[in-house]
Amino acid sequence: MKTIEWKNGKVILIDQTKLPLKEEYIETSDYLRVAEAIKILSVRGAPAIGVAAAYAVALAAAQSKAKSTPEFLDELAGAIQVIGGTRPTAVNLFWALERMKEKADANSHLAVSRLKRVLREEADVIAAEELEMSKKMGEYGAELIDDGDTILTHCNAGALATVDYGTALAVIRSAHNQGKNIHVYADETRPLLQGARLTTWELMRENIPVTLICDNMAGHFMSLGKVDKIVVGADRVAANGDVANKIGTYSVAVLAKEHNIPFYVAIPVSTIDTSIPDGSHIPIEERASHEVTGFGGSQVATAGVIVANPAFDVTPNRLITAIITDRGVIKPPYDKAIAKLFEQ
Amino acid sequence: MKTIEWKNGKVILIDQTKLPLKEEYIETSDYLRVAEAIKILSVRGAPAIGVAAAYAVALAAAQSKAKSTPEFLDELAGAIQVIGGTRPTAVNLFWALERMKEKADANSHLAVSRLKRVLREEADVIAAEELEMSKKMGEYGAELIDDGDTILTHCNAGALATVDYGTALAVIRSAHNQGKNIHVYADETRPLLQGARLTTWELMRENIPVTLICDNMAGHFMSLGKVDKIVVGADRVAANGDVANKIGTYSVAVLAKEHNIPFYVAIPVSTIDTSIPDGSHIPIEERASHEVTGFGGSQVATAGVIVANPAFDVTPNRLITAIITDRGVIKPPYDKAIAKLFEQ
Secondary structure, three states: OOOEEEEOOEEEEEOOOOOOOOOOEEEEOOHHHHHHHHHOOOOOOHHHHHHHHHHHHHHHHHHOOOOOHHHHHHHHHHHHHHHHOOOOOOHHHHHHHHHHHHHHHHOOOOOHHHHHHHHHHHHHHHHHHHHHHHHHHHHHHHOOOOOOOEEEEOOOOOHHHOOOOOOHHHHHHHHHHOOOOOEEEEEOOOOOOHHHHHHHHHHHHOOOOEEEEOHHHHHHHHHOOOOOEEEEOOOEEEOOOOEEEEOOHHHHHHHHHHOOOOEEEEOOHHHEEOOOOOHHHOOOOEOOOHHHHEEOOEEOOOOOOEEOOEOEEEEOHHHOOEEEEOOEEEOOOHHHHHHHHHHO | OOOEEEEOOEEEEEOOOOOOOOOOEEEEOOHHHHHHHHHOOOOOOHHHHHHHHHHHHHHHHHHOOOOOHHHHHHHHHHHHHHHHOOOOOOHHHHHHHHHHHHHHHHOOOOOHHHHHHHHHHHHHHHHHHHHHHHHHHHHHHHOOOOOOOEEEEOOOOOHHHOOOOOOHHHHHHHHHHOOOOOEEEEEOOOOOOHHHHHHHHHHHHOOOOEEEEOHHHHHHHHHOOOOOEEEEOOOEEEOOOOEEEEOOHHHHHHHHHHOOOOEEEEOOHHHEEOOOOOHHHOOOOEOOOHHHHEEOOEEOOOOOOEEOOEOEEEEOHHHOOEEEEOOEEEOOOHHHHHHHHHHO
16 A cells, blocks of 8 residues: 555645545645645654655656746745745654755756756655665564564554554554564544544554554553553654654653553664753644544534643653664664664 | 522423533423433432432432332333433442432331332432532641642532532532632543533633643643643542543543642542452443544534544552542541541
C-alpha cells in the first residue's frame, strides 16, 4: 500500500480523513492542494508529511511559468514558504523543504526545464529513502520484540504515516513477518482517532491481531499485566532524545514507567532535530476546538464550551527505553548516542 | 437541578443520553422503564443509580395487583432481581435495593396498600439523604480546595450522578460558592463522553470556568504545572480504600502521583462496600463495542474491529491522597479509617 506517489505529472495521496469508511485518493498537479492536504491531515505522520512536502515542491516547480532560472528560484522559495506554513511540529516537513531548496540551489546553473526534472527526481529519491528507512527500522526494531508479545501503540505510525511500512508499525510488521505471534492494542487516539481509523485498518488488512481501546484504557490493561511492550512513532526528537509525538504519548510513557514496561520510539534519523537541545523548544501545534467538541459533523459537547486541543506532547528522554532508528537502536544517554549518529 | 424525583405517582428522570443537545425527561409509572433507563445510562452515576433503583422498587410496589402481603412481597422480590441485573459495578444499586427489601420485610405485618406507601416514602427518604450527603461532601471537600486552584475531574460526578449537587462536583460547587476562584479541566471521558456532555453542561450552567480536554491530554497539562488538584467520584470503594470508578481514573491517578498532585475521591459512605476486602473483588462491567467504534451516532473505526470496552477500572488505595465522604475526610491507612466510619 503506497500512501503517496508521483504518477504522470501528478501527486497521488490516499485521503486519510476518509479512512476507514472510504478508500479515496487525492490526485493533483497543484502544489497548493498538497499543502492543503498536509494542513487538514489528509496526509499526516512525520515521514509522510516530509515526502508530501518534497512532492509539493516538485509540483510547484512543474507548475512554474518562469522564463529564467533566477525567476524560477524566486517562485520556488515562495512555494516552499507556503508549504512550510502548514504544520509547525513535524521536523520532517522542514527537513524535506530544506533538502529540496538545497538541491535547487546546487543546480542553479541549469535551465528551468532541467531544474524541474532534477527536483522531481529528488522528491522520488526522498520517497525511496523513506521506504528504505522504514524497512531498516522494522528490522532493527523487530529484534526487541518477542514471540507472544502484546504491543500497545498510540496514534498511527504506520504505512499511512510514511510512504509505506511505517515506523512503529514497521517494527510490528517486521516481527509479524518473522513469524512472531504478536497482538496489538491500538489506542483510538482522540481527538482525530488515527488509532481507531488508521492503525486498525492497516493491521486488519495484514491479519495482524489488533484490539481497539480508548486512550484512557491503556493504564488499566497495563495494570492487568496485558501489555508487554509499547512502540510509538514521533514527530520530532530533540538532540537529548526528548520526543514530541501525538498528544497522549506522554501519558502512555508515564504509565509504562509505573508498570515497568519497555517504551520504544521508532523514527527515521530525519525526525531528529539536532538544532534544539531538548523538548521544551519544540513548538506544539494547537488545533481547532471542533476536533474535540464534535465528530463527523455532529456536535457532542456542550455548545460554547472552552476547549484545549494541543496536537502533541513531549515525552522526556528518561521515560524512553530505546529509540529505534534506521541506523540501529540507540539507548541512553541519548545526547551522546544522537551526537554519534550524526557523526557517521 | 433535580436529576430524579417522584411526582404524582410517576418517576421523573432527566435523560442523560440526550444531554447536552436536548434537555428531555423520562416520566414513567413503570418500574421496567426505570430499570431500562439505568441499563442504557439514561440515569448514571452511583448515587443516582441507587435513588433510581429505590424509586423503581416503589413503582413496582405501586404497580402490583397482589391481593395479599405474601403475594406482594413475592412480586417485589422478582422486581428487585430485575432491577439488580441492570448494572454490576455500582454498589449503591445493591445497597438501595437491599434497603428497600429490608423496609418491606420489616413491615410485612401491614396491608398491601399501606406497604406501597411505606416503600414510596422510603425511596423519598433515600433521595433526601443522598442530597444531604452531597452537601456534606461539598462542605468537607471544599476545605481541601484553595483559592485559585485548577481542578481536574474525570467523567461526571455531578448533580447528574446524584440527586443534585454531586460528589466530586459538590466539592467544586461548594468551593466556588465560598467565593474561591476555581478553574476546572473536564476530561471528555471516552467512550460515552460524560465529561464533554454532562460535566461541562453542569458547570457552565453555574458559571464555573471549565475547559474541556481529551482524556489523553491530562498528563500533558499536569506536566506543564497547570493542574493543582484532582477530584473524582467512584462507583464502589472496597474496605481497604481501593476505588472502582469510570475507566481512565486509574491512569489519572498514576499521572497525579508522577506529578505529585493530590488525588481526591468524593463519595457518600453508601458507596463503600465493606464486604469486599480490596479492588480485585469488584466486578468490572464490559460494555458493547459500538460505544467505542462509533462517535455521536456515526461509525468511525474500521468495520469489524475487535474492541475492549471495560466501563471501569480500579485505582489502588496507595494512589489516593484522601477520600472525601459525607462523614468527613479520611486518609490512609484506609482500612482502619473505613472500619472506624462503620463503627460510628
